[in-house]
Amino acid sequence: MAGTARTVIIEEHGGPEALKLADWPVGEPGPGEVRIRHKACGLNFIDCYQRSGLYPMTLPHALGMEASGVIDAVGEGVAHLEVGDRAAYAAAPPGAYCEARVMPAAQVCRLPDAISFEEGAAMMLKGLTVQYLFHRTTPLQAGDTVLFHAAAGGVGLIACQWAKSEGIRLIGTAGSDEKCALAMEHGADACINYATEDWVAKVRELTDGKGVDVVMDSVGKATFEGSLDCLKPLGMMISFGNASGAVDAFNLGVLAQKGSLKVTRPTLFTHIADHGTCQSMAGMLFGKVSSGEVKIRIDQRFPLEDVAEAHRVLEARRTTGQTILTLE
Incomplete structure (x- = not known):
């Protein structure tokens, strides 16, 4: 994959109107990185905090902390993922609201076949949060x-x-x-x-x-x-x-x-900073979902280009369950 991918960015902090869809460069993964082609992206309150400036970022910057997709390329030193793997993640840095991206591989997890891409995009940040709340705090x-x-x-x-x-x-x-x-x-x-x-x-x-x-x-x-x-x-x-x-x-x-x-x-990103710990936490989450003990309920779906409306609905507390951005 070469060139650019449709990506949601902000050039200044502000309300949902600050969200812009741009063609963002996508390169080759370096050591410890992967390139992932997204199938769906998750929506979380932390995205609103980053957009508004409550959690300031260096601008311009892409947004989004959670997504699922297929591994498209693997950089040197990455042993737990291969090209073609189904994968999902909740991870820094922001940049998940996009068609494809290059990112650090450590917090990207192989997604079991029993879990759909939509479920994978909706569950990682929230599910890993529940895991640390109940098992690590x-x-x-x-x-x-x-x-x-x-x-x-x-x-x-x-x-x-x-x-x-x-x-x-x-x-x-x-x-x-x-x-x-x-x-x-x-x-x-x-x-x-x-x-x-x-x-x-x-x-x-x-x-x-x-x-x-x-x-x-x-x-x-x-x-x-x-x-x-x-x-x-x-x-x-x-x-x-x-x-x-x-x-x-x-x-x-x-x-x-x-x-x-x-x-x-606490914050999730402190808990998942270590690669092994992150993969272990994800394994417990995947087990809960695969067994049926936890079902991922997706009540809101928005096309990537409607991301501003998705933020408005989320901030107005008009959502239940999970919210995702769709790419297909």
Whole structure:
């Protein structure tokens, strides 16, 4: 493959209107790199953060952190992939919104035949996030209780199923009765409509006043304080996103006052930075999906050229399940 590929770029930070479709150069892979011809691309909140400037980038820059496709060329030193392999990834640097690209190979994973390209594009960033939330952040075991915000979203529906498969009780929150029903269909033990209920009080009621062992919160500013109030003593708050804005600074002494609580702010890309760890995490995710324990629900599909509308819908929280950009 030579020349260029249709690629979504930004030349300045801003709203969805900043997204532009351009012909972007595609070269040959160097050492440790592969060239991948995409079949579908995933859409994630981190893409909006990068576009807006919340997570600044050197511009101009291509966007997108997740996709699936076929390996088209392999650079020197790459041993785990071959030309013709089906593959999927969640990886830096941004640049997945495109027909083809050259990229580092370490976080690109061979995609099992049982998993479609659309599923592969939709599941990697969100599914690997759920893997580290449940297996790499704090010890969780069957019988524990987790509060999960945005339980009907892309990460949330995977988390609901993952928790059920491991005997973990998941209490979700969502913004409508319809979204709550969807979360419960996917394995949530209960789901609270935060638009109509006092969700902190409801969590306390559902746990007989004890609170939950762990909160998993990708919403950020709007839910952070309430999430702390849902934890039992010695509980763990995992803040892993900023959908409502970045969490304000707070007094660490509050954690002592509320029961010697723990707080962490992890990122997926720290967890998958090591090649072996990334491949192992992906193997667990692929196993969950191939076995049917976790089903990847794709509720929104947009052609690559409609990426700006996809961002608008995502930021307006009008999505459920996964959202992908299609190329064919």
